[in-house]
Amino acid sequence: MKILKRLLKIVFALIGVLVLTGIITLWVDSLGTNYLKVNKNEPTSNNSYLITNVNIIPMNQDTVLVDKMVYIKEGIIEKIADTIEVSGIQIFDAENKYLTPGFIDMHVHVWDRYELGLYLSNGVTAVRNLWGMPMHLRIKEDIIKDNIISPTFFTTGPKLTGPEFIGDDNLNLTNPIEAKEKVISYKDRGYDFIKTYYGLDKEIFDTVIEQAKISEIDIVSHPSQKVPFSYHLNPQIKSIEHAEEIVQQPLQFDLDTIKLQPIIDSISQSQHTSYCPTITVFNNIYQMMIDDSILHSESLEFMNPLIKKVDSKNQFDRWFNAKQEDPATVDRIKKQHDFHITIVQKLHEAGVNIICGTDAGIGVTLPGFSIHKELRFYKEAGLSNYEVLKTATVNASKTHEIMNSLGTIETGKIANLLLVDENPLLDLSSLENPIFVFVKGRKLNRETLDSYNEKAKNRKNLLASALRYLENLIFEK
Numbered sequence: 190m191k192i193l194k195r196l197l198k199i200v201f202a203l204i205g206v207l208v209l210t211g212i213i214t215l216w217v218d219s220l221g222t223n224y225l226k227v228n229k230n231e232p233t234s235n236n237s238y239l240i241t242n243v244n245i246i247p248m249n250q251d252t253v254l255v256d257k258m259v260y261i262k263e264g265i266i267e268k269i270a271d272t273i274e275v276s277g278i279q280i281f282d283a284e285n286k287y288l289t290p291g292f293i294d295m296h297v298h299v300w301d302r303y304e305l306g307l308y309l310s311n312g313v314t315a316v317r318n319l320w321g322m323p324m325h326l327r328i329k330e331d332i333i334k335d336n337i338i339s340p341t342f343f344t345t346g347p348k349l350t351g352p353e354f355i356g357d358d359n360l361n362l363t364n365p366i367e368a369k370e371k372v373i374s375y376k377d378r379g380y381d382f383i384k385t386y387y388g389l390d391k392e393i394f395d396t397v398i399e400q401a402k403i404s405e406i407d408i409v410s411h412p413s414q415k416v417p418f419s420y421h422l423n424p425q426i427k428s429i430e431h432a433e434e435i436v437q438q439p440l441q442f443d444l445d446t447i448k449l450q451p452i453i454d455s456i457s458q459s460q461h462t463s464y465c466p467t468i469t470v471f472n473n474i475y476q477m478m479i480d481d482s483i484l485h486s487e488s489l490e491f492m493n494p495l496i497k498k499v500d501s502k503n504q505f506d507r508w509f510n511a512k513q514e515d516p517a518t519v520d521r522i523k524k525q526h527d528f529h530i531t532i533v534q535k536l537h538e539a540g541v542n543i544i545c546g547t548d549a550g551i552g553v554t555l556p557g558f559s560i561h562k563e564l565r566f567y568k569e570a571g572l573s574n575y576e577v578l579k580t581a582t583v584n585a586s587k588t589h590e591i592m593n594s595l596g597t598i599e600t601g602k603i604a605n606l607l608l609v610d611e612n613p614l615l616d617l618s619s620l621e622n623p624i625f626v627f628v629k630g631r632k633l634n635r636e637t638l639d640s641y642n643e644k645a646k647n648r649k650n651l652l653a654s655a656l657r658y659l660e661n662l663i664f665e666k
């Protein structure tokens with residue numbers, strides 16, 4: 190007995206040491222993103238001021254409002270007019286530059302707070318995180334309490350799949366009762382949306398939809414292959430993810446535009462369904478295959494160290510081997526990418542609400558930077574500059590009711606804005622390096638934004654990222 194007692198003591202002591210080490214590691218890691226902390230003593234002029242001499246791209250119509258004034262009051266757009274008189278307020282002279290709504294990236298995966306700075310430096314002032322974990326609820330809370338400078342943050346709960354095991358990153362629902370409980374609990378805990386994933390079968394999916402409707406929480410779907418594609422055109426499902434899912438499931442990899450048309454028409458007829466094509470993440474498979482040194486490229490310095498070590502490398506190896514086995518794979522992937530562009534073109538022609546999402550944060554798809562790439566692909570699909578901008582602003586904000594206060598420059602909206610040198614309706618590239626990014630009215634100049642990029646390079650916090658992932662595995666299962 191004595192030996193057993195002693196043994197137990199040792200085990201408990203070891204667990205204690207491990208937990209303590211974990212806590213210390215996470216605490217030290219949190220200091221590494223102190224630069225995003227809000228200075229609570231900052232002057233009120235930081236989010237209340239008058240912008241003068243500014244040309245506005247409001248994004249509620251295809252126009253430029255020339256030489257206006259915008260009154261920002263406590264982070265909200267209070268008034269837009271030719272002249273506004275407010276006494277005792279800071280004047281911000283925009284010197285005839287152009288003001289647009291900030292970008293909304295509708296499909297991201299955040300692993301670490303430093304990535305929030307990368308989104309901001311690229312003009313992304315709101316993100317929809319599609320793989321929710323406890324850490325995301327903490328990020329959200331810190332943003333709501335105005336503790337950290339960040340894009341406006343929305344997150345789904347953990348990805349819901351069926352009983353079949355398809356990786357440790359999903360929540361496997363085994364029966365409808367469990368499905369119901371999870372939807373209720375995610376809503377209670379503060380997740381903004383339910384994410385359904387590809388292994389969800391009909392019985393459980395029906396329950397998820399039914400409960401989401403009762404709980405008044407929107408669903409975002411990575412299409413499940415256990416139900417027909419058309420099943421996802423349900424009013425409770427506000428967006429469907431990935432153009433490649435259309436190729437995989439209803440088209441069975443047959444890149445046929447004639448067969449594509451009725452699928453596009455069905456999405457268009459559903460009215461309530463936005464489509465998030467995520468062209469970049471698939472195109473990056475092609476980029477991996479034509480660049481053997483991509484993992485060592487400078488841009489990969491921005492990837493989370495855990496993702497780089499595990500996911501980026503696994504993806505690279507997988508496609509590298511596929512290419513070795515059959516060199517024709519490279520061409521096949523390129524052809525499929527080209528077909529995704531056709532899908533965007535057809536979705537657009539059919540009047541589907543296209544929303545810009547990148548799938549940033551996984552593989553070699555960079556947080557922030559990749560939005561410009563995604564927008565270029567939409568342009569390539571034949572959208573005008575105005576229509577391209579809509580996908581990352583107003584189209585996104587009208588997808589979910591809780592995003593309604595974003596996406597346009599109008600009275601009452603949150604002052605998430607970009608100030609750029611040239612008219613982006615004439616040239617989208619002017620949006621790549623905004624001279625100012627405003628988030629909830631807070632002005633961030635280029636120098637500050639560049640410093641976010643510098644600080645995000647070559648992060649060393651693999652262990653802290655792994656611990657946060659482990660927390661998810663332990664507490665969400």
Ligand SMILES: [Zn+2]
Binds near residue numbers: 296297298548
């Ligand atoms: Zn994703």
